[in-house]
Amino acid sequence: MSExxxxxxxAAKAGISYQTVxxxxxxxxxxxxxxxxxxxSAARELGYRPNTMARNLRSQRSxxxxxxxxxxxxxxxxxxxxxxxxxxxQEAEAAGYHLLPFPYQEGEEQVETYREMIDSGxxxxxxxxxxxxxxxxxxxxxxxxxxxxxxxxxxxxxDFPYVDxxxxxxxxxxxxxxxxxxxxxxxxLAWPENSRVGNDRMGGFFEALNNAALSxxxxxxxxxxxxxxxxLKSGLxxxxxxxxxxxxxxxxxxxxQAIGAMVAAHELNLTVGSDVDVIGFDDAPMSQYLYPPLxxxxxxxxxxxxxxxxxxxxLMEGESLIERQILLNPKLIIRASA
Amino acid sequence: MSExxxxxxxAAKAGISYQTVxxxxxxxxxxxxxxxxxxxSAARELGYRPNTMARNLRSQRSxxxxxxxxxxxxxxxxxxxxxxxxxxxQEAEAAGYHLLPFPYQEGEEQVETYREMIDSGxxxxxxxxxxxxxxxxxxxxxxxxxxxxxxxxxxxxxDFPYVDxxxxxxxxxxxxxxxxxxxxxxxxLAWPENSRVGNDRMGGFFEALNNAALSxxxxxxxxxxxxxxxxLKSGLxxxxxxxxxxxxxxxxxxxxQAIGAMVAAHELNLTVGSDVDVIGFDDAPMSQYLYPPLxxxxxxxxxxxxxxxxxxxxLMEGESLIERQILLNPKLIIRASA
DNA sequence: ATATTTAATGCGAACGTTCGCACGAACGTT
DNA sequence: AACGTTCGTGCGAACGTTCGCATTAAATAT
Numbered sequence: 001m002s003e004x005x006x007x008x009x010x011a012a013k014a015g016i017s018y019q020t021v022x023x024x025x026x027x028x029x030x031x032x033x034x035x036x037x038x039x040x041s042a043a044r045e046l047g048y049r050p051n052t053m054a055r056n057l058r059s060q061r062s063x064x065x066x067x068x069x070x071x072x073x074x075x076x077x078x079x080x081x082x083x084x085x086x087x088x089x090q091e092a093e094a095a096g097y098h099l100l101p102f103p104y105q106e107g108e109e110q111v112e113t114y115r116e117m118i119d120s121g122x123x124x125x126x127x128x129x130x131x132x133x134x135x136x137x138x139x140x141x142x143x144x145x146x147x148x149x150x151x152x153x154x155x156x157x158x159d160f161p162y163v164d165x166x167x168x169x170x171x172x173x174x175x176x177x178x179x180x181x182x183x184x185x186x187x188x189l190a191w192p193e194n195s196r197v198g199n200d201r202m203g204g205f206f207e208a209l210n211n212a213a214l215s216x217x218x219x220x221x222x223x224x225x226x227x228x229x230x231x232l233k234s235g236l237x238x239x240x241x242x243x244x245x246x247x248x249x250x251x252x253x254x255x256x257q258a259i260g261a262m263v264a265a266h267e268l269n270l271t272v273g274s275d276v277d278v279i280g281f282d283d284a285p286m287s288q289y290l291y292p293p294l295x296x297x298x299x300x301x302x303x304x305x306x307x308x309x310x311x312x313x314x315l316m317e318g319e320s321l322i323e324r325q326i327l328l329n330p331k332l333i334i335r336a337s338a
Numbered sequence: 339m340s341e342x343x344x345x346x347x348x349a350a351k352a353g354i355s356y357q358t359v360x361x362x363x364x365x366x367x368x369x370x371x372x373x374x375x376x377x378x379s380a381a382r383e384l385g386y387r388p389n390t391m392a393r394n395l396r397s398q399r400s401x402x403x404x405x406x407x408x409x410x411x412x413x414x415x416x417x418x419x420x421x422x423x424x425x426x427x428q429e430a431e432a433a434g435y436h437l438l439p440f441p442y443q444e445g446e447e448q449v450e451t452y453r454e455m456i457d458s459g460x461x462x463x464x465x466x467x468x469x470x471x472x473x474x475x476x477x478x479x480x481x482x483x484x485x486x487x488x489x490x491x492x493x494x495x496x497d498f499p500y501v502d503x504x505x506x507x508x509x510x511x512x513x514x515x516x517x518x519x520x521x522x523x524x525x526x527l528a529w530p531e532n533s534r535v536g537n538d539r540m541g542g543f544f545e546a547l548n549n550a551a552l553s554x555x556x557x558x559x560x561x562x563x564x565x566x567x568x569x570l571k572s573g574l575x576x577x578x579x580x581x582x583x584x585x586x587x588x589x590x591x592x593x594x595q596a597i598g599a600m601v602a603a604h605e606l607n608l609t610v611g612s613d614v615d616v617i618g619f620d621d622a623p624m625s626q627y628l629y630p631p632l633x634x635x636x637x638x639x640x641x642x643x644x645x646x647x648x649x650x651x652x653l654m655e656g657e658s659l660i661e662r663q664i665l666l667n668p669k670l671i672i673r674a675s676a
Numbered sequence: 677a678t679a680t681t682t683a684a685t686g687c688g689a690a691c692g693t694t695c696g697c698a699c700g701a702a703c704g705t706t
Numbered sequence: 707a708a709c710g711t712t713c714g715t716g717c718g719a720a721c722g723t724t725c726g727c728a729t730t731a732a733a734t735a736t
Contacts, residue, residue, distance in 0.1 A: 004722090006721095006723090007722065007723070019724080019725085022722095022723065022724060022725090023724090050722085051722050051723070054722030055723055057722080058723045058724050059723085059724080
């Protein structure tokens with residue numbers, strides 16, 4: 001395993017006290033040039049690397065950023081994680097910080113996990129994701145005045161630092177596009193009403209309709225899980241009425257639902273892209289390879305990850321944030337499905 | 339930020355030396371029951387949590403497992419990462435270890451990154467992925483005798499601890515299945531010959547053909563990238579000959595290629611599942627939603643992640659491995675495409 | 677020649693643990 | 707009454723840093 005090289009080893013080799021070695025390696029100019037050079041070359045020859053644990057103990061900083069995410073349920077996909085994690089890690093490491101992933105806990109124990117990580121000095125800050133309404137983590141971290149940045153918004157009345165993607169804007173772009181294309185009868189596959197992300201997106205949906213002075217039957221707003229099965233079932237339901245009764249376009253809150261709707265159209269012998277337009281949300285990597293390729297909303301995930309860490313680092317270093325809340329715009333990717 | 343609670347604080351409150359507090363909290367039975375209880379309740383009241391950095395420094399262990407992965411190129415997907423990472427984190431945390439993700443480096447600097455992490459005491463072991471032939475990390479870690487487990491094999495002549503999925507077995511299952519179904523003309527979309535994973539899988543492909551005393555034209559083994567574009571192009575090439583000349587089944591080394599091949603069939607007005615069978619590899623989460631749903635090989639990723647960490651922990655704790663090399667069997671998932 | 681400044685280095689202390697040994701008191705034994 | 711055991715607790719030391727002050731030697735001013 002090869003012996004550790006410590007300051008003392010370098011000091012012995014250079015014939016000087018180890019504290020002076022420390023000074024030189026940290027760039028103090030209080031040391032004679034000649035000895036500094038002797039020390040530096042000794043350090044180089046021995047391959048000295050400062051011990052992280054000792055450093056951290058001394059500086060009382062762990063240089064760690066805690067992050068946990070909801071494990072993906074079977075048969076579902078997390079398109080986001082790869083990009084989000086990679087960009088966070090890159091941004092963090094570039095600034096000398098490290099990401100500490102830890103398992104997601106449900107319920108009561110969740111806050112306890114965060115408390116534990118703080119009190120044992122394991123992390124200097126957190127990035128939160130899967131933020132919902134009344135998220136107990138936010139209250140807790142605010143009350144402890146512990147640095148964190150949320151990826152996602154929560155209750156509007158609570159003031160905390162976040163980075164989020166403007167899902168409402170995405171939905172508006174989608175609906176605006178469809179209206180411009182001539183659609184007047186647009187249905188939507190939505191999520192349950194307690195979903196913050198879902199409501200954000202639905203806000204944009206209705207806004208776009210209102211702006212165009214359009215209204216749709218309430219039963220065209222179908223709420224359910226973000227699954228293929230729900231998309232398929234809802235698609236069949238919506239599209240199996242007569243051509244002048246059914247919607248001419250279906251928008252969904254994620255691509256998985258959209259795929260279900262496309263298959264529904266297929267099974268009813270309708271052609272997606274002409275008989276009915278479908279637009280998804282998320283731009284899952286495989287959506288481009290569907291038949292027909294799925295139009296969808298692409299979120300700037302890399303940028304979001306980068307910004308979360310950038311903001312958090314400022315907080316951890318005691319700087320104040322110029323923008324405490326950041327909202328990023330997604331992008332509508334048009335393919336053959338709409 | 340609330341003051342830290344240290345051993346000294348607890349000791350003061352219980353009226354005893356802080357070292358004795360340490361003994362009690364670490365379960366020494368050398369302490370009088372009465373004082374032990376006094377100490378425990380003081381610790382509970384103050385909410386004492388041992389400081390990780392101090393502990394680690396003292397124990398000379400970081401309790402960290404280093405892991406880095408190749409960032410996914412644009413337009414590609416990493417279906418694996420989510421599952422693999424989640425299972426590693428769970429397994430690690432359950433044993434008191436933590437995962438330390440760090441950015442992937444190419445070329446010369448790669449080994450340097452690993453050296454740096456070792457010498458600064460940042461990690462106690464590594465899980466490697468994206469292992470290829472002549473992987474310099476393996477040589478380096480072996481020579482340093484530093485604990486690691488690779489997810490994936492490398493040169494057969496090098497002995498090191500790994501967990502891998504038997505891609506050859508997967509391919510054998512696929513081809514056996516097709517032969518049993520009556521296919522005699524099977525083409526394959528493969529990867530470049532320098533890909534270790536690709537060769538492993540192709541080994542199984544040829545083995546299954548040999549076992550059935552079948553042979554195929556060399557031009558039916560098409561080598562290229564694991565992309566949609568390559569799958570589409572190759573599919574068009576393979577399938578645009580006359581019905582009695584072309585392959586009746588196409589197998590691929592990943593689902594992305596398979597999707598390309600399916601679209602090729604589609605464009606040539608061939609029905610996948612009857613005119614031509616297609617079987618992929620990886621069982622990407624969305625493959626089940628394709629039209630028709632794609633048959634594919636599913637790899638036990640969770641299990642692989644869990645085992646990597648389990649094995650690594652044994653190594654880090656000085657135990658010897660009962661099985662130094664572990665090979666897991668994948669599973670053929672049959673859907674409508676074959 | 678002595679006092680004062682400056683430059684270079686050494687040293688003690690601290691961060692919060694854990695570990696092992698030393699010490700004293702209480703006890704039982706001869 | 708003297709001695710050995712046992713039990714409970716205290717204490718010093720160490721892990722590898724960094725920081726600030728003390729110390730020494732050299733250089734400059736009086």
